[in-house]
Amino acid sequence: MAIPAKALYFSFVAHFLAAALAAMVLVWSFHFRGGLAWEATDKNLIFNLHPVLMLIGFIILGGEAIMSYKSLPFNKEVKKTIHLALHAVALVLGIVGIWAAFKNHNESGLANLYSLHSWLGIGVIVLYAIQWIYGFVVFFYPGGTSNIRRESLPWHVLFGSFVYVLAVGNVCLGFLEKLTFLESSGLYKYGSEAFLINFTAIATILYGAFVFLTVLSSHTPPLDDHSYSAI
Amino acid sequence: MAIPAKALYFSFVAHFLAAALAAMVLVWSFHFRGGLAWEATDKNLIFNLHPVLMLIGFIILGGEAIMSYKSLPFNKEVKKTIHLALHAVALVLGIVGIWAAFKNHNESGLANLYSLHSWLGIGVIVLYAIQWIYGFVVFFYPGGTSNIRRESLPWHVLFGSFVYVLAVGNVCLGFLEKLTFLESSGLYKYGSEAFLINFTAIATILYGAFVFLTVLSSHTPPLDDHSYSAI
Numbered sequence: 169m170a171i172p173a174k175a176l177y178f179s180f181v182a183h184f185l186a187a188a189l190a191a192m193v194l195v196w197s198f199h200f201r202g203g204l205a206w207e208a209t210d211k212n213l214i215f216n217l218h219p220v221l222m223l224i225g226f227i228i229l230g231g232e233a234i235m236s237y238k239s240l241p242f243n244k245e246v247k248k249t250i251h252l253a254l255h256a257v258a259l260v261l262g263i264v265g266i267w268a269a270f271k272n273h274n275e276s277g278l279a280n281l282y283s284l285h286s287w288l289g290i291g292v293i294v295l296y297a298i299q300w301i302y303g304f305v306v307f308f309y310p311g312g313t314s315n316i317r318r319e320s321l322p323w324h325v326l327f328g329s330f331v332y333v334l335a336v337g338n339v340c341l342g343f344l345e346k347l348t349f350l351e352s353s354g355l356y357k358y359g360s361e362a363f364l365i366n367f368t369a370i371a372t373i374l375y376g377a378f379v380f381l382t383v384l385s386s387h388t389p390p391l392d393d394h395s396y397s398a399i
Numbered sequence: 400m401a402i403p404a405k406a407l408y409f410s411f412v413a414h415f416l417a418a419a420l421a422a423m424v425l426v427w428s429f430h431f432r433g434g435l436a437w438e439a440t441d442k443n444l445i446f447n448l449h450p451v452l453m454l455i456g457f458i459i460l461g462g463e464a465i466m467s468y469k470s471l472p473f474n475k476e477v478k479k480t481i482h483l484a485l486h487a488v489a490l491v492l493g494i495v496g497i498w499a500a501f502k503n504h505n506e507s508g509l510a511n512l513y514s515l516h517s518w519l520g521i522g523v524i525v526l527y528a529i530q531w532i533y534g535f536v537v538f539f540y541p542g543g544t545s546n547i548r549r550e551s552l553p554w555h556v557l558f559g560s561f562v563y564v565l566a567v568g569n570v571c572l573g574f575l576e577k578l579t580f581l582e583s584s585g586l587y588k589y590g591s592e593a594f595l596i597n598f599t600a601i602a603t604i605l606y607g608a609f610v611f612l613t614v615l616s617s618h619t620p621p622l623d624d625h626s627y628s629a630i
Contacts, residue, residue, distance in 0.1 A: 171553055282588035284575045284597050286606075288497050322402055326615065330608060337568040337604075344515045348579045357513035366515050373519075375567075377561060384557065 170386035170389055178385055180337035185371055186228045192368040194222045199308035200361045206268075211276040217268035219342065225261025226374060227339055229254055230296075234332060238382050252308055262293055285341040292338055294332045299324070329380070336350040336376035343369040401617040403446050407569055410470035413609035416602055417459045423599040424454045431592045437499075442507040448499035450573065456492025458570055458603060461563060464608040469613050483539055486531055494522055501577075517573040523569055526562045530555070560611070567607035574600040 192257050197204055197216045204220060205213035233254030237247050252324045266289060281287065306312040306320050351357050428447045435446035435451060464485030468478050497520060504511050512518065512620055537543040537551050578596045582588050 171557060172550075180508060184509065219449070279588055282582075284571060284578070284600050286599070287597060288571075319403075326402060326612075333564060334604070337571065340515060340519075340568065341571060344572050345579060347515070348576060351513075352583050357510055362513065366518060369515050373565070381557075 171384045173381075173385050175235075175238040175382045175385040178378050178381040179235050182231065182235060182382060183374055185375040185378060186231065188226050189228060189368065189375060191369050192364060192371065193220055194360070196364055196368065199204065200364070205222070206271075208391075211272050214268055214275065215272040218265050218272070219346070221261050221265030221268060223339060223368075225265060225386065226258050227375070229258040230332060230335065231375060233258060234328065234379055235382045238267065238385065244317060248307065254301075255296075259293075259296055259300055262296065266290075266293060283341075283345060285338060285345050288334060288338045288341065292331060292334050295327075296335070299328055299331055325383075329383075330381070333376065336372060339372050340369045343372075353370065402612065402615045404465075404612075406469040406616040407522050408612045409609050409612040410466050413462065413466060413606055416461065416606040416609060418629070420459060420599065420602050420606060421455050423595060423602065424451055427592070427595055427599065430532070431595070437502075440560060442503050445506065446503040448508060449496050450577070452492050452496030452499060453573070454570060454599075454603065457489050458566060458606070460489035460492065461566065462606060464489060465559070465563060465610055466613045469616065473599060479538065483531075485533065486527075486534075490524075490527055490531055493527070497521075514572075514576060516569060518578050519565060519569045519572065523562060523565045526558075527566070530559055530562055556614075560614075564607065567603060570600055570603050571600045574603075 197220050201216050202210065202213055204216050206217065208214055221377065233251050236250045236254060240247055242250070269286075269289075272278070281290070284299060302320075303324060306316060307324075311317075312320065343365050347362060348357075351362065355361060428451050432447050433441065433444055435447050437448065439445055452529060464482050465484060467481045471478055471481065474483070500517075500520075501511060503509070512521070533551075537547060538555070542548075543551065574596050578586075578593060582593065586592060
């Protein structure tokens with residue numbers, strides 16, 4: 169299903185939302201939650217790495233990796249390398265972000281892996297890694313036969329889309345879970361921090377929607393290869 | 400993007416998951432949460448209507464409405480009527496389900512509309528209603544010109560998919576929110592009720608995935624119009 173509109177315009181909206189998202193999660197961490205740290209006596213500072221790394225590292229870079237095929241004016245091989253590299257960085261930052269959550273739980277004596285957010289999170293990172301390895305082996309190195317590539321491509325796009333939707337949804341579960349804990353500890357339900365967290369979650373959904381609009385749109389940017397065009 | 404596989408097989412898996420989901424949410428409501436009621440001194444029984452109506456009424460019927468175009472062996476006009484009617488029933492049951500949540504909050508003295516789940520829920524039901532009205536007017540009665548229909552169709556599918564993904568995701572937010580409240584009131588984090596709720600949420604995601612696999616698959620069932628086929 170192709171959408172009769174230009175990928176480039178959708179990707180601009182997505183980049184704008186990505187910048188807004190990064191700003192919002194940093195304002196939340198530094199202004200409202202005391203900043204970030206890997207080693208600290210205040211274990212909340214370790215936790216704060218989790219939303220920052222998952223949102224900026226995993227969701228934003230993962231979305232840019234997905235869009236790179238449709239929104240960049242390079243040839244196919246260059247775009248493939250960018251796609252692969254951005255997803256690799258997203259995956260590594262995602263793993264470090266999950267590690268930060270476990271580190272916070274373990275050092276604070278909190279239970280691990282009981283909530284839907286944690287279950288889906290483990291599922292998403294495992295499926296993302298499987299998808300990356302499959303993509304690397306079949307489309308990059310050593311590379312499958314042209315038959316395998318052609319038959320794999322729609323499933324690669326479909327499975328990748330499914331995992332990315334799960335990732336975006338899981339960020340919303342995480343924001344809701346954290347905010348529910350904060351509100352049950354006395355944070356005002358209609359206060360500025362609560363609104364900031366909820367608006368960040370909604371902007372994350374919109375970012376995901378514009379990533380998919382970019383992918384589904386039917387026009388790709390022209391390849392500027394400095395050659396003459398036939399008139 | 401069409402998937403080279405048969406819609407019918409995916410829709411069978413979706414129907415099976417729908418039956419399992421309905422059973423799970425009813426077991427939760429009746430076995431663990433004391434059953435359903437519209438008027439009750441135990442206001443929790445009013446709340447229990449909310450997940451049952453949203454899951455069975457809104458998500459399951461909404462998914463069946465989406466799949467009906469690809470999975471039923473009828474002609475286009477019959478399938479269009481079924482699609483429209485199932486979505487109408489889903490919408491009405493969804494509105495009653497949301498009404499039950501407000502009724503429970505108001506009679507229990509709980510705050511309304513502060514959580515991401517409530518915000519997205521209002522957004523989803525409004526977008527769903529807009530989509531239904533647009534579909535009715537353009538594709539059913541009085542019906543747009545063939546040009547408007549042709550240009551509307553990809554956007555109708557895309558916008559409908561977006562709203563349905565939001566609906567499925569919002570069910571997960573709801574399960575997480577309710578379970579977090581129950582656990583903060585002492586429910587065992589690794590107990591059978593907690594597992595049932597989390598498994599219901601994951602089965603809801605799988606149902607949504609199979610609804611989309613049905614829609615994206617390239618084969619539709621043959622139209623059994625009792626005519627002879629050319630050999």
